[in-house]
Every structure is written in structure tokens, then in C-alpha cells.
Amino acid sequence: MAFERILLRNVGRPNSEKIDTYLEHGGYQALRKTLHEYTSEDLIEMLKKSGLRGRGGAGFPAGLKWSFMPKDSDVTKYVCVNTDEGEPGTFKDRLLVERDPHSVIEGAIIASYAVGAHRAFVYIRGEFFLGVKRWMKAIDDAYARGFLGKDILGSGFDLDLSVHRGAGAYICGEETAMLESLEGKRGEPRLKPPYPAQVGLWGQPTLVHNVETLACVPHIVLRGPEWFASIGTEESKGPKIFCVSGDVQRPGNYELPLGTTLREIIYEHAGGIKGGRKLKAIVPGGASTPMLTSEHLDVPMAFETLSKAGSMLGTGGITTMDEDACIVDAALRLTRFFAHESCGKCTPCRVGTQRLMGILQRIEDGHGREGDINRLLGLCHGIMGHTFCPMGDAAVNPTLSSIKHFREEYEYHIEHHRCLAPLQ
Ligand SMILES: Cc1cc2nc3c(=O)[nH]c(=O)nc-3n(C[C@H](O)[C@H](O)[C@H](O)COP(=O)(O)O)c2cc1C
Ligand code: SF4
CATH class of the missing domain: 3.10.20.600 (Ubiquitin-like (UB roll))
Incomplete structure (x- = not known):
């Protein structure tokens, strides 16, 4: 079924990353409208009505998160654009940043205005070389045209935005580890609560959003929250x-x-x-x-x-x-990723993922032992719900779900010392 491209409408146009291309196709009109027609309360209400939920993985309602930011104007507040995108199988934020960075910048400026932040940061995965280049150029151009800096579009609203490169640790996509890394520390998660909207960057209230979430914001402002909420399902809009x-x-x-x-x-x-x-x-x-x-x-x-x-x-x-894929191999590869990326702060994740990997590896190698499936399940239940951050739960999902749906493949590997799938 054909569907109007909204977030990707500029991707594919020649020079889609350039500010002139963005302006030619209606860019920064939502910002103009925001600064001259709406108050912070209007925008928060608008976001709530739209039903927009975070696109970074957790799906938290964006309007509610904006409303958690304190209203006092004398409190220093920050906005962070999470461009870490380390989740295997995910490559949408990179596309938006490389091909249409101004749509994300416009969303970030509107969000900053709504929550009263005058300083915003982009946290980007270090390996995204082109993304870093595109972010920096887009930010420079937005300053040059008066969309960033002092007295944006004559509204009296000031905002500075700069780029911070990470070093490629998956855990630095988790919002509190990202804040630690932004502060120049080792990227390890913080205990929540307090959530970043209360205590975030350098202890100040901080709004953290995913790239795709922010790219939705200008469209909600221009076309209205009802239009946005008319797309999707009961609990998943847009x-x-x-x-x-x-x-x-x-x-x-x-x-x-x-x-x-x-x-x-x-x-x-x-x-x-x-x-x-x-x-x-x-x-x-x-x-x-x-x-x-x-x-x-x-x-x-x-x-x-x-x-x-x-x-x-x-x-x-x-x-x-x-049908030719080996499920044990798939679970092993995914678990290897999590074991490698475990930040090491808590034992169930640091040690548990290594143990999981060891058992999966021996099953895959044809040396699986009787009782290994139960050993895997026992380990998963020991990790799940017992770790400092949600990565522990994430790390057991490949093993738990593959045993749930494909247990016979594990049994075959253990009994026959080889894979059930062809070509293995
Ligand atoms: C281990 C882990 C890695 C994460 N990586 C990312 C990431 O790369 N990008 C992202 O936007 N959110 C990531 N998140 C989710 C963030 O913690 C946070 O929920 C999100 O940036 C909030 O933005 P949103 O409300 O717009 O989704 C990760 C979470 C966890 C637990
Ligand atoms: S679960 Fe623990 S060790 Fe694993 S990434 Fe989170 S804090 Fe680090």
C-alpha cells in the first residue's frame, strides 16, 4: 500500500542534506510558527494530543516527558539528541542525519523552546563519520541563517547546539550512560529514578530524545496533532x-x-x-x-x-x-554482541552474558551437553530483572525467545552434535 513519505520526504532529493533544499521544501516553517504563535504549554499539549511515543526503543510518550521538565525559567535545562544508534539491525537515525539533518535540528529547536532549554547537544556514535560531518555542517548553516544562536528569528529565544562524538560503545545509547559520557566520564548507566528530566546532564533537568522522535515534531506543529494521531493504531501513532x-x-x-x-x-x-x-x-x-x-x-x-x-x-x-538459518548460531551471534558491549558495572550482565555465550558456543560447535538447555534457561532467569540497566533483559532475549520457538533445533544440535539446518 502506498503511504505518503513524511519523515523521509526529502531523502532521495538531490542535495537533500543542504539547508537550501530543506528551506525549498517547507523547512523551518514549523519553527517560525512555534516561536511566534505558541507557548511552551501549547506545545506540550500538542505533543500529548499527537500521541507521539519515543522512537529510541522504550516508546515513552514524548508529550508526557516534556511535561516532566520543570517550568522554572531560572533553572538551567538541557536537550540531548541521541544519535548513538548502536542497536544491531537499526539504521534509520543514520539515514535521517546523513540525508536530512535539518529536520532533526528543527525538531530539537522546537523541543528546546518548549522545555525552556538554551543549550542542546547532539551525542553521536564515533563511527558515523559522514553523520558527524553532516551534523556539523548543518548546525553551522542553521547558525548562519539565524535558526540557532541568539534571538532566533527575532523571537528573543536563544539556543546553542553542538556535537559530541562518542567512541562507539552500545551502552552509551542508554540515556544515562550517554549523559555520563557527555560529562567526560566512563559511559555507565545511572540508577533511575531520578530520570534525566529531573536530574540529568551535570545534575540539571535534561530532555533526551531519539533522532526519529525529534524529526516527527515539525510535522506535528505544521499539520496538527490530530493529523498525526490519525495515522497508526490505538496506542501507536504516526x-x-x-x-x-x-x-x-x-x-x-x-x-x-x-x-x-x-x-x-x-x-x-x-x-x-x-x-x-x-x-x-x-x-x-x-x-x-x-x-x-x-x-x-x-x-x-x-x-x-x-x-x-x-x-x-x-x-x-x-x-x-x-529457512536455512541456524537458530543457535543466530542466538550466539546476538549474545556475543551483548557480552562484548556489557559495560561491566553489574555482575549478572558482565558474567552472565559470558556464561551464556560459552554454553551457546559449545552447542553450536557440536559439543553441547545434556542439560545445557536448562542451564541456558537458568542463566537467563538469573540475569533477567537482576541487572542495573535494561541491557541485562535485552541480552537474554535472543536465547530465551529462540529456545521458546525453536527448542527442537537446540535438542538436535545437542543430540546429533551438528546443526539441523542445511549447509551448516
Ligand atoms: C542499552 C540501551 C541502548 C540504547 N541505545 C539507544 C540509541 O542508540 N539511541 C536511542 O535513541 N535510544 C537508545 N536507547 C534508549 C534511550 O535510553 C532513551 O530511552 C531514548 O534515547 C529516549 O528517546 P525517545 O524517548 O525519543 O525514544 C537505549 C537504551 C538502552 C537500555
Ligand atoms: S546491565 Fe549492568 S553491566 Fe550490563 S550494561 Fe547495564 S549496567 Fe552495564
Whole structure:
């Protein structure tokens, strides 16, 4: 089904990253409208009405988060744009930043005005070389045209925005670890509560948002919250960029309404599975989210429906595996990622992920022992809910969900010392 491109409307135009291209296609009109027509309260109400939920993984209602920021004008407040995007299978924020950075800058300025912040930071993954370049150039151009700096568009509102490069640690995408890293410390999560909207960067109230979330904001201001809320499902509003990868014919980013089924995304937009093979497994929302199977193809990609199906919308990064994939190998690779990225602050995650990896590796190598499946499950339950930050729960999802849906593959590996899937 064709759907109007909203967030990706400029991607694909020549020189889409340039400020002139952005201005030619209606760019910065939402900011102009915001600064001259709306108060902070208007904007918070507008965001609440729109139903926009965070696109960074947790899906927290954006308007509610804005309303948690203290109203006092003499309190120093910050806004942070989370451009870390380290979740395997997720590559939408990078696209927005490389191809349409001004849409994110415009969203960040509107958000800063709404919460009364005069200083904002972009935290970007160090490996995003082009993204860093595009961010810096876009910010310079926005200053030169009066969209950043002092007295923006004659409104009396001031905002400075600058870029901070991370060093490529997955945990620095977690908002409190990101704040630690921004402060120049080792990137480890902080205990929550207090949440960043209360105690954030250098102890001050801080609004942290994902790139895609901020890119939605100018459209809500220009076209109205009712329009935004008319797209999607009951609890999941607006457009969403789904990143499709793995064994599909046409991997890539597809912008569609929240609530589009996995079947439509995989078979209509991404062209189905390569070579006409059968689909075996789907990781629907980035590596942290539990695997599903081909039986879940009719599940709509929305917060509430994925949770009912036993998984999560996460980042909307859909990874597909065909009938030839080895599920134990897939669980091992994903677990290896989490074990490598564990920040080491708490023992269940630091040691537990290494132990998980060890058992998965020996099963994959054909040396699995009787009782290994129960050992894996025991370890997962020992980690889940017992870690300092949500990464512990994320790290067990590949193992738990793959045993739930594909237990017979584990049993076959252990009993026959080899893989059930062909070509392994
Ligand atoms: C381990 C971990 C990694 C995360 N990585 C990212 C990330 O790369 N980008 C992102 O926007 N949010 C990431 N998040 C979610 C952030 O903590 C936070 O919820 C988000 O930036 C808030 O923005 P949103 O409300 O616009 O989604 C991560 C969370 C966890 C637990
Ligand atoms: S769960 Fe893992 S990533 Fe999170 S604080 Fe503990 S060790 Fe660090």
C-alpha cells in the first residue's frame, strides 16, 4: 500500500542534506510558527494530543516527558539528541542525519523552546563519520541563517547546539550512560529514578530524545496533532521508519504507518525472502527484542500488538532469517554482541552474558551437553530483572525467545552434535 513519505520526504532529493533544499521544501516553517504563535504549554499539549511515543526503543510518550521538565525559567535545562544508534539491525537515525539533518535540528529547536532549554547537544556514535560531518555542517548553516544562536528569528529565544562524538560503545545509547559520557566520564548507566528530566546532564533537568522522535515534531506543529494521531493504531501513532535487513530481496528503510503488518513490510515492501525460500525467524525491533516466527507475520508493527505477541516494537529494526538459518548460531551471534558491549558495572550482565555465550558456543560447535538447555534457561532467569540497566533483559532475549520457538533445533544440535539446518 502506498503511504505518503513524511519523515523521509526529502531523502532521495538531490542535495537533500543542504539547508537550501530543506528551506525549498517547507523547512523551518514549523519553527517560525512555534516561536511566534505558541507557548511552551501549547506545545506540550500538542505533543500529548499527537500521541507521539519515543522512537529510541522504550516508546515513552514524548508529550508526557516534556511535561516532566520543570517550568522554572531560572533553572538551567538541557536537550540531548541521541544519535548513538548502536542497536544491531537499526539504521534509520543514520539515514535521517546523513540525508536530512535539518529536520532533526528543527525538531530539537522546537523541543528546546518548549522545555525552556538554551543549550542542546547532539551525542553521536564515533563511527558515523559522514553523520558527524553532516551534523556539523548543518548546525553551522542553521547558525548562519539565524535558526540557532541568539534571538532566533527575532523571537528573543536563544539556543546553542553542538556535537559530541562518542567512541562507539552500545551502552552509551542508554540515556544515562550517554549523559555520563557527555560529562567526560566512563559511559555507565545511572540508577533511575531520578530520570534525566529531573536530574540529568551535570545534575540539571535534561530532555533526551531519539533522532526519529525529534524529526516527527515539525510535522506535528505544521499539520496538527490530530493529523498525526490519525495515522497508526490505538496506542501507536504516526509514521515509523522500519529498517529491514537479513534474507530479504530489498533490505532498506521503509517509512509506513505504525500498525503495518510484518507480512506487508517483508513481502510487499522488502520484496519477500531471497530465492523464494521460506521465512523462519524475525527479530522485529532490533537485537534486544525477542525473536518471532513466520507464524507472526500478521502481527501489526505497533507497541501494543508486538507486546501481545511476546516481543517489542523497539527501534523498528526488522531482521529476517530464512529457512536455512541456524537458530543457535543466530542466538550466539546476538549474545556475543551483548557480552562484548556489557559495560561491566553489574555482575549478572558482565558474567552472565559470558556464561551464556560459552554454553551457546559449545552447542553450536557440536559439543553441547545434556542439560545445557536448562542451564541456558537458568542463566537467563538469573540475569533477567537482576541487572542495573535494561541491557541485562535485552541480552537474554535472543536465547530465551529462540529456545521458546525453536527448542527442537537446540535438542538436535545437542543430540546429533551438528546443526539441523542445511549447509551448516
Ligand atoms: C542499552 C540501551 C541502548 C540504547 N541505545 C539507544 C540509541 O542508540 N539511541 C536511542 O535513541 N535510544 C537508545 N536507547 C534508549 C534511550 O535510553 C532513551 O530511552 C531514548 O534515547 C529516549 O528517546 P525517545 O524517548 O525519543 O525514544 C537505549 C537504551 C538502552 C537500555
Ligand atoms: S546491565 Fe550490563 S550494561 Fe547495564 S549496567 Fe549492568 S553491566 Fe552495564
